[in-house]
Amino acid sequence: MNNWEQYVRKVTPYVPGEQPNSTNMIKLNTNENPYPPSPKVLEALSGFEADRLRLYPDPTASELVQALADYHGVNPENVFVGVGSDDVLAMSFLTFFNSDKPILFPDITYSFYDVWAELFRIPYQRPELNADFSMQLSDYYQENGGIVFPNPNAPTGLLESISAIEDILAHNKEVIVIVDEAYIDFGGATALPLLQQYENLMVVRTFSKSRSLAGMRIGYAIGNAKLIQYLNDAKYSFNSYTMNQTSLALGMASVLDQEYFEKTCAQIIETREWTKQELASLGFTFPDSKANFIFASHPDNPARDLFAALRKEHIYVRYFDKPRIDNYLRITIGTKEEMQILIDFFKDYMK
Amino acid sequence: MNNWEQYVRKVTPYVPGEQPNSTNMIKLNTNENPYPPSPKVLEALSGFEADRLRLYPDPTASELVQALADYHGVNPENVFVGVGSDDVLAMSFLTFFNSDKPILFPDITYSFYDVWAELFRIPYQRPELNADFSMQLSDYYQENGGIVFPNPNAPTGLLESISAIEDILAHNKEVIVIVDEAYIDFGGATALPLLQQYENLMVVRTFSKSRSLAGMRIGYAIGNAKLIQYLNDAKYSFNSYTMNQTSLALGMASVLDQEYFEKTCAQIIETREWTKQELASLGFTFPDSKANFIFASHPDNPARDLFAALRKEHIYVRYFDKPRIDNYLRITIGTKEEMQILIDFFKDYMK
Numbered sequence: 001m002n003n004w005e006q007y008v009r010k011v012t013p014y015v016p017g018e019q020p021n022s023t024n025m026i027k028l029n030t031n032e033n034p035y036p037p038s039p040k041v042l043e044a045l046s047g048f049e050a051d052r053l054r055l056y057p058d059p060t061a062s063e064l065v066q067a068l069a070d071y072h073g074v075n076p077e078n079v080f081v082g083v084g085s086d087d088v089l090a091m092s093f094l095t096f097f098n099s100d101k102p103i104l105f106p107d108i109t110y111s112f113y114d115v116w117a118e119l120f121r122i123p124y125q126r127p128e129l130n131a132d133f134s135m136q137l138s139d140y141y142q143e144n145g146g147i148v149f150p151n152p153n154a155p156t157g158l159l160e161s162i163s164a165i166e167d168i169l170a171h172n173k174e175v176i177v178i179v180d181e182a183y184i185d186f187g188g189a190t191a192l193p194l195l196q197q198y199e200n201l202m203v204v205r206t207f208s209k210s211r212s213l214a215g216m217r218i219g220y221a222i223g224n225a226k227l228i229q230y231l232n233d234a235k236y237s238f239n240s241y242t243m244n245q246t247s248l249a250l251g252m253a254s255v256l257d258q259e260y261f262e263k264t265c266a267q268i269i270e271t272r273e274w275t276k277q278e279l280a281s282l283g284f285t286f287p288d289s290k291a292n293f294i295f296a297s298h299p300d301n302p303a304r305d306l307f308a309a310l311r312k313e314h315i316y317v318r319y320f321d322k323p324r325i326d327n328y329l330r331i332t333i334g335t336k337e338e339m340q341i342l343i344d345f346f347k348d349y350m351k
Numbered sequence: 352m353n354n355w356e357q358y359v360r361k362v363t364p365y366v367p368g369e370q371p372n373s374t375n376m377i378k379l380n381t382n383e384n385p386y387p388p389s390p391k392v393l394e395a396l397s398g399f400e401a402d403r404l405r406l407y408p409d410p411t412a413s414e415l416v417q418a419l420a421d422y423h424g425v426n427p428e429n430v431f432v433g434v435g436s437d438d439v440l441a442m443s444f445l446t447f448f449n450s451d452k453p454i455l456f457p458d459i460t461y462s463f464y465d466v467w468a469e470l471f472r473i474p475y476q477r478p479e480l481n482a483d484f485s486m487q488l489s490d491y492y493q494e495n496g497g498i499v500f501p502n503p504n505a506p507t508g509l510l511e512s513i514s515a516i517e518d519i520l521a522h523n524k525e526v527i528v529i530v531d532e533a534y535i536d537f538g539g540a541t542a543l544p545l546l547q548q549y550e551n552l553m554v555v556r557t558f559s560k561s562r563s564l565a566g567m568r569i570g571y572a573i574g575n576a577k578l579i580q581y582l583n584d585a586k587y588s589f590n591s592y593t594m595n596q597t598s599l600a601l602g603m604a605s606v607l608d609q610e611y612f613e614k615t616c617a618q619i620i621e622t623r624e625w626t627k628q629e630l631a632s633l634g635f636t637f638p639d640s641k642a643n644f645i646f647a648s649h650p651d652n653p654a655r656d657l658f659a660a661l662r663k664e665h666i667y668v669r670y671f672d673k674p675r676i677d678n679y680l681r682i683t684i685g686t687k688e689e690m691q692i693l694i695d696f697f698k699d700y701m702k
Contacts, residue, residue: 002550002551002577003524003525004524004525004526004527004550004551004578005577005581006450006525007447007448007449007450007452007496007497007526007527008446008447008449008527008581009445009446009447009449009581009585010581010584011584011585011588012584012588013580013583013584013587013588014584014587014588014591015587016410016411016587016591016592019407019409019410021409027406030407032405032406032407033405034405035405036401036402036404036405037401037404037405041401041404042401045396045399045401045404045597046397046401048396050387050388050392050393050396050397051387052566053387053388053392053396053563053564053565053566053567053601054383054384054385054386054387054388054563054564054565054566055370055378055383055565055566056370056381056383056559056565056566057565057566057568058370058372059367059370060367083434083590083593083595084590084592086589086590086591086592087589087590087593090589090590094360095359095360096358096359096360097358098358098359098360099357099358101358115588116588116589118588119585119588119589145358146358173354173355174354174355174357175355175358176355176358176359199353199355200353200355208407212404212405213404213405214404214405214406214407214408214592215403215404215405215406215407215408215595215596216404216595216596216597217408217592217593217594217595226353226356227355229364230356230359230360230361232364233361233362233363233364233365234360234362234470236364236365236366236367237362237363237364237365237466237467237469237470238437238441238467238470239434239435239437239438239441240365240367240437241367241435241437241565241568242434242438242568243568244434244566244567244568244595244597244598245566245567246396246567246595246597246598247595247597250404
């Protein structure tokens with residue numbers, strides 16, 4: 001080690017998931033939306049006034065924030081936007097989880113939570129999910145420095161009920177509780193109504209899944225004004241101008257096209273339910289997903305083998321070589337045609 | 352204070368500079384480029400394949416990184432990209448300034464350095480610049496946890512020589528030294544050749560000034576491969592997908608159009624030198640700027656008054672109400688026509 005390395009913050013490098021980029025592939029590995037973004041987004045892109053590129057964007061993202069506030073029936077003071085929900089969550093970990101007590105999140109969950117905790121030196125504990133992947137609520141009654149979990153959970157797809165979330169909130173009024181609703185638009189009930197009663201609740205959303213804008217990196221949080229203000233104070237102290245001009249314009253256009261949004265979400269839900277039936281008839285088991293993916297296991301065919309076999313056919317799904325979930329595939333819901341090809345492959349493979 | 356606020360990281364909110372947005376204004380307050388980005392950038396925007404928006408961007412930004420590596424004659428392993436140089440610098444503070452010893456930066460400098468230090472709880476000292484705003488090199492010989500300064504400095508515009516920078520490096524081989532070259536393309540000599548000899552040096556650049564892309568938020572750093580790897584490890588642990596699809600495409604297009612870049616930089620330098628002559632003949636004094644702004648003071652007209660008078664005419668410049676610099680205006684170099692209007696205003700005002 002060189003001397004100058006002595007004060008470097010060393011973290012175990014997080015390796016981003018594979019992003020294959022071949023033609024004719026079927027990409028069901030990163031929970032992207034199979035449909036393009038709203039035609040209004042494409043209009044906003046083609047009509048973008050190029051001279052604005054030389055000017056700094058609005059640091060407050062006021063138009064996008066207002067559009068989101070209107071969409072959710074809250075005030076602009078209740079909305080924070082960031083460069084994808086990862087940016088929103090990273091900034092939230094930095095801002096809210098500033099205690100010596102461990103924060104809590106499930107042992108099987110979004111793989112970034114422990115990465116942020118390690119980066120910011122936040123102590124954490126990971127209560128084990130039940131065998132059916134549901135949360136053991138009493139695990140979250142212990143003293144802690146904050147709580148975060150996705151709902152529906154990733155990679156399981158399992159949705160916790162509003163009463164389960166309220167139970168956790170009722171037991172944790174002293175800390176911030178973050179509900180990461182990246183996948184809520186695919187049929188789950190949102191925790192947003194609980195904001196009326198619990199000012200320590202923050203709900204996080206993303207444009208990457210249900211709004212077909214993974215490529216633009218837009219996420220947001222909704223919470224009480226004081227909490228959002230703390231988050232903005234930290235954000236403005238990190239990078240004032242995070243959202244670029246095109247993100248602001250395209251994000252706005254997406255929020256304003258409710259009809260297209262509802263139509264494509266409904267299509268994905270329909271395809272998901274069809275895929276569940278097909279997978280079940282092939283002998284797969286899976287939690288009853290309310291997300292845009294299915295977390296499936298087969299009694300006779302190891303997930304690792306299926307993953308490798310699919311890959312050979314340029315069908316990409318996600319496999320996690322981790323305890324408790326190393327016999328599951330996380331399969332993103334693509335178009336009906338893509339899912340048909342996947343199912344046909346399984347039928348052929350298991351003949 | 353509510354109970355849930357107990358573990359919140361509270362920072363003094365940084366208030367982003369004013370971003371007026373009226374028609375017919377002359378905006379010389381945030382060091383934006385008066386010229387639009389390269390026509391190649393506009394082509395990349397209008398030709399952007401919209402279906403890519405639904406897919407995650409390349410987390411390694413490999414094409415943009417390669418283009419920058421080629422441009423600077425280094426390897427891709429030597430290049431880090433981020434959401435503006437603010438993102439690059441914030442991530443660098445988090446990664447590299449992880450000591451109990453104070454980091455060092457000048458008392459008059461980019462106003463974000465102390466904000467990042469406060470955010471990440473990094474101790475810091477601010478050695479005073481000399482009366483002529485040059486750095487007192489011996490101030491940087493003391494034990495420290497790292498060093499950062501812009502060259503040319505902001506808001507003074509003053510350039511330190513390569514030998515001055517090398518002197519600082521020679522006295523500080525134990526820590527990371529960051530040279531923030533946001534304004535280097537307007538006539539300064541870069542510290543990049545020093546990378547051969549000093550592996551603790553990192554040079555930071557931005558697309559916001561010389562590349563007319565403030566609205567897209569693109570910045571980068573160049574340093575030795577190990578240092579860049581540490582930075583990437585931290586970055587991937589914060590947000591894997593920071594650069595969105597449009598930033599990657601437009602940034603690439605900008606780097607590849609060297610001719611337009613050189614032409615517009617030369618135009619700004621020419622206008623700056625003309626503006627210096629005009630300001631001098633009006634009695635203004637200023638450091639000999641090598642940036643795209645001039646930091647000017649007038650013996651008979653308080654900067655505060657000039658700022659207010661200009662504002663009334665919708666001419667926006669920057670005024671800092673801070674010790675030692677509260678009688679200066681930071682005037683961004685606009686088009687020749689804009690600077691003529693500014694000079695005409697001063698002539699009229701001082702009649």
